[in-house]
Amino acid sequence: MPTDRPYAALAMSPQAAAAVFDRGAMAALRKVCEVAPSPVLDDFGTPRAREVLARVDVLVTGWGCPPVDEAVLQAAPRLKAIVHTAGSVRGHVTDACWARGIEVTSAAAANALPVAEYTVAMILLSGKRVLERAMDYREKRRPEPSLSTPKDVGNFGRTVGILSASLIGRRVAELLRPYDLRLLLHDPSLSEEEAAVLGVQPVGLRELFTRSDVVTVHTPLLPDTRGVVSRELLGMMRPDSVLINTSRGAVVDQDALVQEAGRIRVILDVTDPEVLPPDHPLWDNSDVLITPNLAGSQGNEFGRLANTAIAELDRWVSGAGFAHPVRKDRLGFLA
Structure with missing residues (x-):
């Protein structure tokens, strides 16, 4: 100094x-x-x-x-x-x-907060199917009968899987703690004591993808994390489950994502490349929401x-x- x-x-x-x-x-x-x-x-x-x-x-x-x-x-x-x-x-x-x-x-800790807030918002909105149902409401000009809403709509008891105990991953877990959700987290470096403090259940990578209704990706892009969300893992996700990526586009096998989108729902704030070509098939898939890197500080x-x-x-x-x-x-x- x-x-x-x-x-x-x-x-x-x-x-x-x-x-x-x-x-x-x-x-x-x-x-x-x-x-x-x-x-x-x-x-x-x-x-x-x-x-x-x-x-x-x-x-x-x-x-x-x-x-x-x-x-x-x-x-x-x-x-x-x-x-x-x-x-x-x-x-x-x-x-x-x-x-x-x-x-x-x-200022990574400060920048983690809006990313985590975006993630939590998308988890809750996707559970209520807000965007899809709003579009349907706009088209039909009449609401659906609330008592006949399918049982897979809603956030009570959903299982959220968090990939990586990074600053943002930990912040997501903290913000989700008050909700009636089950939280899973995969990170080999996470101790049992840290998991207890965060209120998460530590699980293996495959288990994270097979058990979760929502998988939210927060791993940094490193040589050994490129494509870590592989075709195999995407294929293990439950039908109609949700993948959210706010980390880096290259962490996810994007070609595999093209094949799985529709069977699963996808929310991407990052892609690879950062702006997809105009004719990329993810643009026109109604089960994919792409936002222009909105999650970080703005x-x-x-x-x-x-x-x-x-x-x-x-x-x-x-x-x-x-x-x-x-x-x-x-x-x-x-x-």
Whole structure:
């Protein structure tokens, strides 16, 4: 930690800076540290960036931040900390940062909340079949008799399977605890004590998919998780069960999903690629709901990210250390 007022620079795209740091957030940031004047750093190779890097103690990073590699670190001899205003730091915090002992924090916990809220909303809406029944109501202009609603409609006693005890997966479990649901969770790293605290039943991967009425995917995209929701697992899901994916599109075997959609219902906030081609068959499947990456922080929720980053920086400046430190060996939990 620097002994005097630290010098910080925003390193992200101009669009991210404008979204996360409004006038009030910038004023709060300047109370904690001296901030390099605009424009923000979105290219570390420019002469101006080199001038800023030579002075900087802290990089406040966000979406669009270039990799902080060995060359950047050589240009930033005073750099001691990276405060990230979004979730995963894998895109810009390189091995060179860990080797140099740069302290890192992330607003992943803050960004986990809206993702978890979106997930809970979709679980409850899908249980009541709200979207399908609203479309039917619009078409027919008359309601269905409530007493003749099929017994498979509703949320009482449904089984929800959570894939991964990541930050978001744990937050989903916490938010679902008050409801009359059975919660299953698959994560080999989850201890029995942690499962008891979360109120979930730990199960194997196959059991998660065979027992659940809803499977919600929260595993980060790593080399060993690419396609982990395989054709075999999708085929094990009960007819008319629901798959929700808010993590990364490539975690799910999307070709297999095309074949299974219709037998199961699907809610995707992420796809692979991020925007599907216009003629992709998932667009026209009435049993598939695709939203444009809405789950993460948006609109006024960006304020939570700024507040978290500023609070972390304030702790660091005071000598208290980060409340949400990121360590290399825990990167797999930031999803």
